[in-house]
Amino acid sequence: MNKHFIQEIRINKVRHHKNISIPIDDHKSKHLIITGKNGSGKTSLLEGIKDFLKLFENYSIPELLKWKELALYNDLELSNNVEDYYTQDRMRRDIENFTTLIDNYCEKIELNIKNSQEIHHLFQEGRFLLAYFNASRACSMLIPKGVEKINLEKKYTINDDIAHLFLKYLVDLKTQATFARQEQDIESSKKLEDWFDYIEQNLKFIFENENLKLKFDYRNYNFQIIEPGKDPYDLTTLSSGFSSILSIVTELILRMEGQRTEIYDIEGIVIIDEIEAHLHVSLQKKIFKFLTDFFPNVQFIISTHSPFVLNSVSNAVIYDLHEKIAYEDFSNYSYKSIVEDFLGVDQYSSIVKEKLKEYELLTDNFDSLNPTEHERLNDLNEYLDNESDPHSKELQLKKAYIDLQRILEGDQE
Template identity: 40%
Template sequence: MIENFITSIRINHSRNVSDLEIPLSQDKRQHLILTGKNGSGKTSLLLELNKFFSTIDNGEIQNFQSYLTKKEQFKNQLSARLSSQEKHMLEDRLKSTENALAGFGGTEIFFSTEHLNIFNKYHSGEFILAFFDSKRHTRLTVPSGIKKIQLKKKYNINEKASTNFIQYIVNLKADRSFARDDNEMDTVEKIDTWFNRLETRLKSIFDSQNLELKFDRRAYNFDIITGEGESFNFNTLSDGYSAIISIISDLLLRMEAHNVKSYDLEGVVLIDEIETHLHVDLQKKILPFLVDFFPKLQFIVTTHSPFILSSVSNATICDLERRTITSDLSNYSYDALIESYFISDKYS
């Protein structure tokens, strides 16, 4: 089965970056880490990529390849001997085509399959596009009771799917109770497995093997209780954990309507300043955690952190300031990355 992922990004213009090609693997899904000092254009580039993805949502992507072909045709025709009238006509057509391409933002993104295939998969909900800006906090609505929610097959790239996360898992607990009363033990087991998997993931993030996710049936909420006896809920997490949960809960709900057991829907996820609010241990964990949890999502992230740069082997690193592209910094020591890659002294 052919998999769908980005194979290259051509930056035509994006703030301080222009005329730069970022090649990714042609054979397998490879993540992209964008780095560079403040002002080098990391966030601006993510916004340009987001603009390109919005044309997949609005359908304009169906014309993208046609525009590219026409652009090259007009350029080639202009190199031939032409009358002034013919030249003027072709120049007008070329300008019109370039204006149309400008609507896709300052980048051109190419996939392992045709753009039309990505368009079709996205609109059927089989290909996820999501964007997380640097201001990430968990703001989940606490329900007042059991209330049916309609999960969507497709969420828009900037849509916040996670708002109803607590309502969704409260409903799951209610479904389990009703299923047990009706002796539907297969459903009970399925829901138990779902919660066990979520709890296992939380243990990894919180680095607490005795962590427990406990349902408060009177408050229609969940408490996270660590092995050290600390107790908090999803809306009272520290900034770092809140930033992580905001991403996880959003991606979970984007996939839940498809009943995928391994959260293996394909897609591309943009995350700005992925290390925001995270202490060093979480900076080392966050990207490997997301890649493992959502194995068929391709992550494009921005960062200043050497701990992010070296956290996964299957990634291309692009320094926008120096216009350098490197594959796999996972074998570099943090000191080496700080001193050489960032050209600064580790003690400064």
């Protein structure tokens, strides 16, 4: 159970946004989904949250509060007309130094975090992780040239990138499993093989193929993905969508491996910009729930435009940065209602609507149509009736109404 999580985000100044509070939950950890029109400042908001979280890499919340108190104290002392020049100069320098420190972390954003005074210590011990993934992320794994011992650090900064070590780490662990089996260390061997089975099962989910296999290519110190009907391929030749997902999953796995547990249950706060980037719709529906299940004690702060992400988990607050409105739990809403009512976008293809509009215009002028226009009307009628991908009921009803009007007016050709 999460004991440390963001309860509220206070925006001091992020682009055109000033003095705004985004409440999440005071009592239990909830994820936050930031949405809003292009240009509303989603990425800038996430970067501001990242800047504040950097505080915990070197300092604690009590130290931040102390800076604020000292800046205020020196400011008050100066206002009392201290006459000594050297004292005045020292106070001004202290105010400037403390203000600079505060602004480094709090100029844009301040976070109200449950038990925040403990996070710096937990971070130093490797028991709390912080990570940020930008929208252009990709997984660029290094192919091992041999077996290399990978010694993971206890902690990593919010900007660190270690996902490129994942293949080397896999080869290292596979080699350990082989030696453990040769040395009759059954317990260690089984533990490592179970770990590989777990990774393979999750790759099956990501690649949406229950028949996928993760095979060790011992001749080339690499791993291959085997899918029936496809040529084998490795983790360095993935599409942008799969690369985007694996850049997140492998990064978080490696950060938690330094504190190996049976499951990846270390606490943390992870920021992901445009979580749906490059993903097919089927994966947009699954990716957020997959991450929250795989890393159960991580609080995710994400941005998205996708209705398939917005209703994929129930334990989340959705905040529209453009409208400045917070919503609770879209998991029971249909994609249609999210697209049209929340995102304010017509879900239907502009091409289909244009064809229907043209069909209506030709029908209204049926008596004056030339042969070419008659042929066009027939083509549109066939398209709207027989298109393999069914149109909405609303559009079907609209066409039926047009046809009915035409029949009532006596044009039944």
